[in-house]
Amino acid sequence: MVKLRSQAWFDDPDDPDMTALYLERYLNFGLTRAELQSGRPIIGIAQTGSDLAPCNRHHLALAERVKAGIRDGGGIPLEFPCHPIQETGKRPTAALDRNLAYLSLVEVLYGYPLDGVVLTTGCDKTTPALLMGAATVNIPAIVLSGGPMLDGHYKGRLAGSGTIIWESRRRLAAGEIDYEEFMRIAAASAPSVGHCNTMGTALSMNCLAEALGMSLPNCASIPAPYRERGQMAYDTGLRIVHMVHEDLTPLKVMTKPAFENAIMVASALGASTNCPPHLIAIARHAGVDLSLDDWQRVGHPLPLLVNCQPAGAYLGEAFHRAGGVPAVMRELLDAGLLHGEPVGVSGRSMAEVLAPIEVADRDVIRSFDAPLMPEAGMLVLRGNLFDTGVMKTSVISKEFHARYLSNPEDPDAFEGRAIVFEGPEDYHARINDPALAIDEYCVLFIRGCGPVGYPGSAEVVNMQPPDELIRRGVTALPCIGDGRQSGTSASPSILNASPEAAVGGGLALLRTGDRVRFDLRQRRVDVLLPEEELAARRAALKPFVPKNQTPWQQLYRERVGQLSDGACLDFSTSYQDVAHTAGLP
Ligand code: FES
Ligand code: MG
Secondary structure, eight states, X not given: OOOOTTHHHHOOTTOHHHHHHHHHHHHTTSOOHHXXXXXXOEEEEEEOOBTTBGGGTTHHHHHHHXXXXXXXXXXXXXXXXXXXXXXXXXXXXXHHHHHHHHHHHHHHHHHSOOSEEEEEEOSTTHHHHHHHHHHHHOSOEEEEEOOBOOOOEETTEEOOTTHHHHHHHHHHHTTSSOHHHHHHHHHHTOOSSSBOSSSSHHHHHHHHHHHHTOBOTTTTTSOTTSHHHHHHHHHHHHHHHHHHHHTOOHHHHSOHHHHHHHHHHHHHXXXXXXXXXHHHHHHHHTTOOOOHHHIIIIITTSOBOBOBTXXXXXXXXXXXXXXXXXXXXXHHHXXXXXXXXXXXXXXXXXXXXXXXXXXXXXXXBOOTTSOSBSSOSEEEEEESSOSEEEEEGGGOOHHHHHHHSOOTTSTTEEEEEEEEESSHHHHHHHTTOGGGOOOXXXXXXXXXXXXXXTTSOOBOOSOOOOHHHHHTTOOOOOEEESSBOOTTOOOOOEEEEESOGGGTXXXXXXXXXXXXXXXXXXXXXXXXXXXXXXXXXXXXXXXXOOOOSSHHHHHHHHHBOOGGGTOOBTTGGGOOSHHHHTOOX
């Protein structure tokens, strides 16, 4: 029997004074001394739901089922709030808050009498923030996803979160719909509790948490209102108590092979472009060496198997009914790619978990031999404007390919005129300016949108062409930037360019009118200028002076790294396994 860390608070025979002080206040809402000194594991429920965080709000109700599971497993539940992170509600960016929620969770898990924790995940950054915290502290931890909303519908068509917004803003610009209809479509895409129902960042990251082995099998895809979601909450509560007895900690689950499995699953899902930075951040806090090179090596060659928006047609309900993450992993295992040996929070190896799994709908989850698209993983590019940028190849449309990537003399490459915007405000102010003379031979650039620049890094690289071009049928231009884009966007942008312009990255040197070339086969993006010209521009570059609106923005900007390295706080990754190495003060 493992000695419980909570006993150091509630039952330390060598220190009756402190035991008395710790005990008495936790009795004041009805817990008994017998419970707290019973030697039963005390399980935290890291609650990310609130009225400010609607994507995760459903967890407030699910926590009751988690508590029932914990009690039936022989544990004692203690629910506590996490810093809210609502992707669609937080200014200037929700990304700014991921590391703040992480820091806060580390402090709670380290400093309070908890033997294990249930991580309630959902909206985009809540999943990485909580996994990063659990990795740093390394007490037994299990993910409970909140699940996607039900599928949205509008006028007989599926209306997927985010994806329908990007489509509708184009239709608004083209004059096909008005403001009122735009708002009706937006509301139709959010028909119930839960997080985004597309394969955006939320569903992608919850799927990757499952692929890592950090949730029970099948947890990620169950739509939030389904009865299975409440049952999964109960099973998760039950399981965490046993994990404490088994001392099954995050660092035993989140190994390098487990991360490679997650990357493979990301390719098969057509996962969000936010997954590389988040997964790299989780790995760094787990002390696992993971980089964009791993994404290129392990992820890029893999095919797209899952037919979900934005890369495909369906939404979360169909994905769940087709078998969800286990069905996708089974395809990859049968193809001889997935690592079968990693042990997840279920206590079983992936191979054991996947043995009975079958795909239930082949239109939604394709077989490895008949995929939706071959070589569909993230492409990692380099060049004289940045050291790394990422492109989601699974969303390259036929039209985009025909216009920009099918010149027989120069296949997979394109040369165009750069149009440079200094952040999203500048983009909105000038995109329709006739003086820019934007045509289909232009490449739109946006800078000042990385972790330091915006701060947090803004989801703005999927820039819409000028209204005039849209009316002529040009619905997408090549876009490149040091910010991110929504995981629900089908734009084949080159994004997350690192280092960002604000810290002197090459994008800072670019000017409107420059000729630029991207070559997907060579995996390069370059401005076609001589080295001397670039050096002269660099010498004339003025340093970026951030205007911080809050104290956290200042601290964040002073210590955050680049998206290529997961945008972690530089000092935080040196703290590892703190529940075991640091000891109690
Ligand atoms: Fe929260 Fe998409 S906005 S999950
Ligand atoms: Mg987003």
